[in-house]
Amino acid sequence: xxxxxxxxxxxxxxxxxxxxxxxxxxxxxxxxxxxxxxxxxxxxxxxxxxxxxxxxxxxxxxxxxxxxxxxxxxxxxxxxxxxxxxxxxxxxxxxxxxxxxxxxxxxxxxxxxxxxxxxxxxxxxxxxxxxxxxxxxxxxxxxxxxxxxxxxxxxxxxxxxxxxxxxxxxxxxxxxxxxxxxxxxxxxxxxxxxxxxxxxxx
Amino acid sequence: xxxxxxxxxxxxxxxxxxxxxxxxxxxxxxxxxxxxxxxxxxxxxxxxxxxxxxxxxxxxxxxxxxxxxxxxxxxxxxxxxxxxxxxxxxxxxxxxx
Numbered sequence: 001x002x003x004x005x006x007x008x009x010x011x012x013x014x015x016x017x018x019x020x021x022x023x024x025x026x027x028x029x030x031x032x033x034x035x036x037x038x039x040x041x042x043x044x045x046x047x048x049x050x051x052x053x054x055x056x057x058x059x060x061x062x063x064x065x066x067x068x069x070x071x072x073x074x075x076x077x078x079x080x081x082x083x084x085x086x087x088x089x090x091x092x093x094x095x096x097x098x099x100x101x102x103x104x105x106x107x108x109x110x111x112x113x114x115x116x117x118x119x120x121x122x123x124x125x126x127x128x129x130x131x132x133x134x135x136x137x138x139x140x141x142x143x144x145x146x147x148x149x150x151x152x153x154x155x156x157x158x159x160x161x162x163x164x165x166x167x168x169x170x171x172x173x174x175x176x177x178x179x180x181x182x183x184x185x186x187x188x189x190x191x192x193x194x195x196x197x198x199x200x201x202x
Numbered sequence: 203x204x205x206x207x208x209x210x211x212x213x214x215x216x217x218x219x220x221x222x223x224x225x226x227x228x229x230x231x232x233x234x235x236x237x238x239x240x241x242x243x244x245x246x247x248x249x250x251x252x253x254x255x256x257x258x259x260x261x262x263x264x265x266x267x268x269x270x271x272x273x274x275x276x277x278x279x280x281x282x283x284x285x286x287x288x289x290x291x292x293x294x295x296x297x298x299x
Contacts, residue, residue: 003295009292010293012216012219012220013289016220016224017226017227020239021228099238100228100231
């Protein structure tokens with residue numbers, strides 16, 4: 001009898017520690033969709049916007065502006081999808097989407113991400129676009145690792161994978177586009193599917 | 203017998219156990235957040251936090267945000283050590299059943 005009560009105590013402690021400091025409702029489906037948006041954006045860019053003969057997109061060309069537009073659209077769509085699907089899942093789990101934990105989660109995610117974004121824009125302005133793909137992967141990976149302490153699950157491994165990919169990308173100049181497709185497209189789909197099937201089982 | 207001695211009577215209560223669990227993993231938590239997580243009434247929560255404060259397991263800081271009073275709670279070093287001991291005692295008892 002006594003020991004049953006102590007067992008309940010332990011599980012209550014665990015439950016409250018998790019609920020008060022971690023967000024458990026990140027949706028796997030939103031990861032898959034983010035990957036699909038990224039790959040769609042990349043296909044459009046590859047077919048219509050990258051000049052075939054002369055391998056450069058200059059900063060003031062309309063191509064460049066459309067590419068930036070596509071990047072922003074992919075990012076916004078992914079975030080909105082993640083928000084909508086996660087809040088749906090949170091409601092099902094009786095969790096609040098907007099509380100102390102998710103606020104911290106968002107801040108710790110955005111600090112490295114926005115820093116990286118601004119850094120890349122500064123570099124682009126001084127005509128250094130060679131490392132853009134690598135920098136995006138690295139800063140995104142750091143943002144994930146940093147935010148992962150407020151989530152349950154394996155977001156940090158996705159973060160490590162993005163960082164490693166970004167570093168390899170930096171060592172192999174000229175393939176930034178393809179590394180970007182792998183990092184933001186393929187990895188998201190793989191990671192999202194893993195989470196998604198785990199959710200289905202649970 | 204030694205193990206039972208490590209069970210801390212103060213933590214042997216659902217709400218106080220909850221308050222400590224939350225304060226172990228959060229630096230600072232305010233009254234409303236505690237209330238929401240533990241699903242208790244104002245009076246109930248206030249009396250249990252007072253008990254824990256008296257034992258010097260938690261620190262209570264009162265301030266104002268605009269005109270609204272804001273009460274923030276954090277675990278003291280003593281509180282953290284005591285709570286860890288309590289958890290260890292619980293685990294030992296369960297394992298040795």
